[in-house]
Amino acid sequence: MPPLEQELQRCLQEADRYRLLAEQSTDMISRHTPTPEWTFIDVNPAIERVLGYRAEEIIGTPGYDLFHPDDADNLKKRAESVRYRRGMYTNVYRFQHRDGHYIWLETTSRTIRDERGKPMEIICVSRDVTERELAQQATRRLARVVEASSDMILFCNHRTLQLTYMNETAYRTLGAERENLAVFYLNQLFPQDILHTLVEPALQHAALYGTWYGSIPLYPAGNPGRIAEIREIIAHRNRAENMQVEYYSIIARDITLKRQAEEKAKRQQLEMAHMSRVLSVGEMATELAHEINQPLATIINYCNGTFRRLDDGQITEVGQITRAMELISTQAKRASEIIKRMRHFVRRTEFQRISFPINETCVEVTRFLNQEAIDHDIRFDFDLDDSNPFIEADRLQIEQVLLNLIRNAIEAYSECHIRPRPVKIRTRIEGRRLLVTVADEGPGIDMDQLNTLFEPFSTSKENGLGMGLSISHTIIESHSGRLWVEPNGEQGTCFHFQLPLKGQA
Template sequence: MQPLEQELQRCLQEADRYRLLAEQSTDMISRHTPTPEWTFIDVNPAIERMLGYRADEIIGTSGYDLFHPDDADNLKKRADSVRYRRGMYTNVYRFQHRDGHYIWLETTSRTIRDELGHPVEIICVSRDVTERELAQQATRRLARVVEASSDMILFCNHRTLQLTYMNETAYRTFGAERENLAVFYLNQLFPQDVLHTLVEPALQHAALYGTWYGSIPLYPAGNPGRIAEIREIIAHRNRAENMQVEYYSIIARDITLKRKAEEKAKRQQLEMAHMSRLLSVGEMATELAHEINQPLATIINYCNGTFRRLEEGQITELTQVTRSMELISAQARRASEIIKRMRRFVRRTEFQRVSFPVNETCIEVTRFLNQEALDNSIRFDFDLDPDSPILEADRLQIEQVLLNLVRNAIEAYSDSDISPKPVTIRTRVEGKRITVSVIDQGPGIDPAQLDNLFEPFITSKENGLGMGLSISHTIIESHCGRLWVESDGQSGTRFHFQLPLKGQA
């Protein structure tokens, strides 16, 4: 065989091997005209699996017509999806399947030219990257959601505790800028006691169970006045290797506005409670004046009697004057206690959580209403828990609730002729809570009024504002308790409020 024939034979064998490789390839290998139509000249069998066409169906067809309209001119526009390297273009685009839907292809192409540099054809190698593109799209959508989230979202290295990613909200809350690169570490954001007692146990819990939920306060040093809290920690594991924790996602929230709103609401509640106490004292003005007048009148009588006896010479020994002074002093102290009690009740105060015996408070409130009870033939009956339970709350506000309920019980007898008229105050410990009840035997409350009894400005009193029960309801709820009423509209009314005992809130 001549050398020329041998070379020809070798070339034919090599061409057969290349064709065999092309036909067996899972990638789609195609040849196209170098014209705008990008017409198929030849294609391997992989096209049927990838695009649904047989090779003989697609040859002679314009490839350009099968591009998605938004991707047809990627190469001309040098879109972001196009890369160029060493004479080859790589383009990611959508191409129409035989069934009509579009799939994502990644195509690497090279233009074949003749000796004069004129394009002869274009060789393309394409693969289906639909799953990859959809996953990347989902990731990009998720990234946009994370960036737009009003929550702070942080990624934290599980070993170094370095924050490897922070969204825009986190940068803003920390008072930092992305342009000025700053390295944040989790252990730099918290005081040592908070880090050891709250943050580290939360991370350990997330590492063991996958997630942690709770509340850890965070005060950004670079943005004084802001308040945030960590609410959730998620541990992400390396599932491809050893299932060890790879990093943490930390979700936090800027609660500055919420705290300010809470403080404002608390101030408004205190003001409303103070106003309610002033109104209560105003409504009791006649009874209070009468109660103060009694010791004052007694003092005057003792003084006048002592003077008269001195003038008549009836007092001959110092001990007789001493006894009069003791009686006068006792009445003065009584008047002073009444005034002190009233001043303490009406003063404006901040919320103060203290420990106090609830039984003693119940008795103290009835002393404040002593004259009103006498004027209305009211008899106070006490059924108090023998264990003398201790509450931890704002004592003044609890006294205010009791005062409102007891006065309501007194007023329930306004049209009743029975005498005496019993008002029972009961305390009972039930588990970790205490229930205080104020019970009267008046005509009761119409069942139709029970549903809106605690709403503001709802009242059956001729001159009432309808704020007493509403404020009492708010006070009890702010103490993690509840206030409710029971009445059948015939046989009396029972108001109850329940609060956590000391140490159980």
């Protein structure tokens, strides 16, 4: 065979191989005019799988008309989706399917030129990347959400505990700058005791069960005065390989404003509680004055009697004077104790959680109300738990609640002639909580009043402000407890409140 024929046959065979490759390819291979219309000249059968057209339907169609309006001029504008390398352009864009919807194509194109450099045609290889683009869009949207989140979001290496990513809120809360290339580790953010007792167990829990929820305090050293807390940790696993933890997502929140608001509310509550105590003492002024007058009158009587006996010469030994002085001293101490209790009750204090026995507190409050009980012919009946339970709370505030409830029980008898007039005070342990009950046998409370009893300014007293029970309710709730009321059988009223026992708050 002559050499020319052999070369021609070889070229035909090579062309057939290329044609076979093009026809069998899953990528769409197409030829286009080098004009702005980008008209289809030829295309392989893969177009039917990619765009839904048969080859004969699309040939002669301007490809430009099928671009999404926002992507049609990507190449001219050199959009971010366009890359150029070694004479080839790669463009990611939306193209219209035969059914009318748009799909994402990634096309690598090259312009074929003649010997003079004039464009002859454009060869394109395109593939459907819709799933990839939608996944990337979702990732980008998620990244924008993460970056704009008001929560602190941090990614942490599960082995080194290095923070590999922090969103803008995390940088701001920690007092760091994104431009600063400082490397953060979890052990830099927490004291050793919190790291070992709270953070590491939380990471271990997330590694075992996927997530951890709770509250771990975080005080950023680079931003003094700020307070944050870790609320959630998520363990992300390598699902493609061995299902081992790859990294943790840590979600935290800056709670500085919340804490400041809580502190402000606490101060307001303390002020309201103090005002309530002062008002209570004001309402008891007559009884307190009478109670103080009794020892003072006794002191005067002892002094006057001693003077008379001295003038009459009836006292001849020092021992007789000593006895009188002992009696005077006893009454002075009694008056001093009354004033001391009153000053203790009305003083302004900060919230102080201490451990104390509730039985002793109940008895102490009734001593403060001793004169009022005498004036109203009240008898205190105690039924106190034999185990002498302790609670952890602000003692002064719990005393105030008891005082309000016991005074209400005393006043319940003011409009009736019931005799005897018991006020029953009972303490019991119920599981991990303490139950305190103050009950009377008065005429009871109307059902209409029961619904609004703990609301501010709700009162049936002529001169009352209606704040005592409202403040008591707030105090008990702030101690993780509950205060409620219920009828006492046929007549009377029972007030109950529950508080956590010592060590159970």
